Amino acid sequence: MLGIPSEARQAFRAGTVTPTSGIADGYAQANLVAVPADWAYDMLLFTQRNPKPCPVLDVTDAGSPVTELAPDADLRTDLPRYRLWHNGKLIDEPTDARAVWRDDLVAFLIGCSFTFEGALREAKVPLRHLDQGRNVPMYRTNRPCRPAGRLAGPLVVSMRPIPADLVAAAVQVTARVPAVHGAPVHVGSPATLGITDLGSPDYGEPVEFTAGDVPVFWACGVTPQAALERSAVPFAITHSPGHMFVTDVPEATYRLG
Amino acid sequence: MLGIPSEARQAFRAGTVTPTSGIADGYAQANLVAVPADWAYDMLLFTQRNPKPCPVLDVTDAGSPVTELAPDADLRTDLPRYRLWHNGKLIDEPTDARAVWRDDLVAFLIGCSFTFEGALREAKVPLRHLDQGRNVPMYRTNRPCRPAGRLAGPLVVSMRPIPADLVAAAVQVTARVPAVHGAPVHVGSPATLGITDLGSPDYGEPVEFTAGDVPVFWACGVTPQAALERSAVPFAITHSPGHMFVTDVPEATYRLG
Incomplete structure (x- = not known):
């Protein structure tokens, strides 16, 4: 139900x-x-x-x-x-x-x-956090948002491990729905975003990688919460x-x- | 220049x-x-x-x-x-x-x-107002915008006469750029929008139709001006x-x- x-x-x-x-x-x-x-x-x-x-x-x-x-x-x-x-x-x-x-x-x-996870599954992209019964992991990044009045703060991203041969499909599927964050902001290389340990997310729960998975990062609606804090x-x-x-x-x- | x-x-x-x-x-x-x-x-x-x-x-x-x-x-x-x-x-x-x-x-x-008129021309869609050296015609419609606080008012549209066999191309070309109004809101039938005389626009200048042209209407950024008035x-x-x-x-x- x-x-x-x-x-x-x-x-x-x-x-x-x-x-x-x-x-x-x-x-x-x-x-x-x-x-x-x-x-x-x-x-x-x-x-x-x-x-x-x-x-x-x-x-x-x-x-x-x-x-x-x-x-x-x-x-x-x-x-x-x-x-x-x-x-x-x-x-x-x-x-x-x-x-x-x-x-x-x-x-x-x-x-x-x-919102786009159903479309990812339809494209045969596995969702590790769902398979593992966990909340999606989210991270504060080193990328500042553009400030507005009294509000400022870092970009927050969600991360999903995606098999390397399905990364392009994941980009294409999610690019179609910009109203729910759209295409990833970043693929691979957590360090570039200032993320030092994928096993210690700032929000949600850590998720296990399967061999050959690449971390793919989408802009996240928790970003305003980081701005509230900051x-x-x-x-x-x-x-x-x-x-x-x-x-x-x-x-x-x-x-x- | x-x-x-x-x-x-x-x-x-x-x-x-x-x-x-x-x-x-x-x-x-x-x-x-x-x-x-x-x-x-x-x-x-x-x-x-x-x-x-x-x-x-x-x-x-x-x-x-x-x-x-x-x-x-x-x-x-x-x-x-x-x-x-x-x-x-x-x-x-x-x-x-x-x-x-x-x-x-x-x-x-x-x-x-x-903004999208260059892309229309690339797709061989003629722009009658430019060919005739006129400002584009714009009309207040009978469609109310969703109010916000103290602001309310009608949707304003711009109109371009488009040859019937190029209407689909005009829709497809403009749908690609939602940040500049995107696809038309209406094709044909000005009366449905409450427009009684295409020759008397509320803003801009009237434009001549060529035989076989259909009036195509795009949402227009003059809409806030109509709300200022209202x-x-x-x-x-x-x-x-x-x-x-x-x-x-x-x-x-x-x-x-």
């Missing part, structure tokens, strides 16, 4: 906690970052200036927990796990955000690479990395070409 | 006034809309919610007349003609905006369909329709697939 977006959200609302990779295959998933209205312009400008990690799918009106990506959903309850931020510090990871939601919050829904934003609610908002929008809606 | 962006801008700065279709072929052109900082969030949200007419290429910091789309350009002088708006009313069309620029203005540069924004400076900002960015930068 986690194959249908509304039923997956119902399960999360009822208390199920799990990373959402592999859930509701064929539907877009989204990163959540909700900031007070007086920070909303900086955040919207940050997303506009950094479209690869921050492709905006929707922005709510201040105080509204409703998005047109899933009109019957409640953003305060329908994600499996949240993160609560005060002054750039992570202070809690609740599974329900109603007690901490505020009337001045503007919620940004940002495309997530889980910029000491007074208050924010986000999803917990890998625990996404499952939308009603078919992945095909965002596919180009 | 109008083939090189910096030289075209120099000519406009020196007083040349002309629509920019056909100028600096191969380089992106942009719509300008500059609003006071306290309206910038509404405008940025309006563009995010209406990406087809309002594909944002850059947003300046408040007060800065400089954009990374052409770092040596001055947005106050380098367009051939401007429009000055008070409370949603057009009050002047100066060729230099220095006397009316304000320190709190945030400038939005929005993709323009002139929403009675207290102060704004825009380009004059058809008199665009010529950037240093090659059109190919925005081409997909």
Whole structure:
């Protein structure tokens, strides 16, 4: 029943906690970052200036927990796990955000690479983290985002080990969906991104490589969370990395070409 | 010398006034809309919610007349003609905006369909307005944009008569560049868009059809001007329709697939 977006959200609302990779295959998933209205312009400008990690799918009106990506959903309850931020510090990871939601919050829904994983599987590209039952690993890089107002921070990437002979296919499949990060930002050579140990991700869980796998890096919607930290934003609610908002929008809606 | 962006801008700065279709072929052109900082969030949200007419290429910091789309350009002088708006009313069309620029203005540069006209010509699609030495005709439609904060208004479209056997080619060529409006929003049947007389455009100039031509409509970056009017924004400076900002960015930068 986690194959249908509304039923997956119902399960999360009822208390199920799990990373959402592999859930509701064929539907877009989204990163959540909700900031007070007086920070909303900086955040919207940050997303506009950094479209690869921050492709905006929707922005709510201040105080509204409703998005047109899933009109019957409640953003305060329908994600499996949240993160609560005060002054750039992570202070809690609740599974329900109603007690901490505020009337001045503007919620940004940002495309997530889980959205194209179904298309990767259709192209016979294996997904090691799913096969190993783990959350996808994510890393802060040495690449700065373009700042916007009071917001600045590094690019965050997700990483998937891809068999060398399928790297080109993975690039082509994901390039078709820029609204969910599109083509990889980097293939191979973690050191170039300032990543010294793939076994110690900054978010998510480490994943095992099979011989001949190459690390492939996609821009990640956790990037705004790194900016919240770096910029000491007074208050924010986000999803917990890998625990996404499952939308009603078919992945095909965002596919180009 | 109008083939090189910096030289075209120099000519406009020196007083040349002309629509920019056909100028600096191969380089992106942009719509300008500059609003006071306290309206910038509404405008940025309006563009995010209406990406087809309002594909944002850059947003300046408040007060800065400089954009990374052409770092040596001055947005106050380098367009051939401007429009000055008070409370949603057009009050002047100066060729230099220095006397009316304000320190709190945030400038939005929005993709323009002139950008893909070179690619249309390469595909042997004739451009009637250029052949006839006219500005492209633009029309307010009966399609409302999705409102954002205090901003609302109709979709504005540009129209090009296209020979029936080249309509498909025109769709395919322009679909590749979504950052400059992409594929047409509508082909044929002006009445469906609420356009009763193609000979009386709301902006630009009427253009003659050749037998067998079909009217093809693209979303237009004049759409924010219609929203300024409808929403009675207290102060704004825009380009004059058809008199665009010529950037240093090659059109190919925005081409997909």
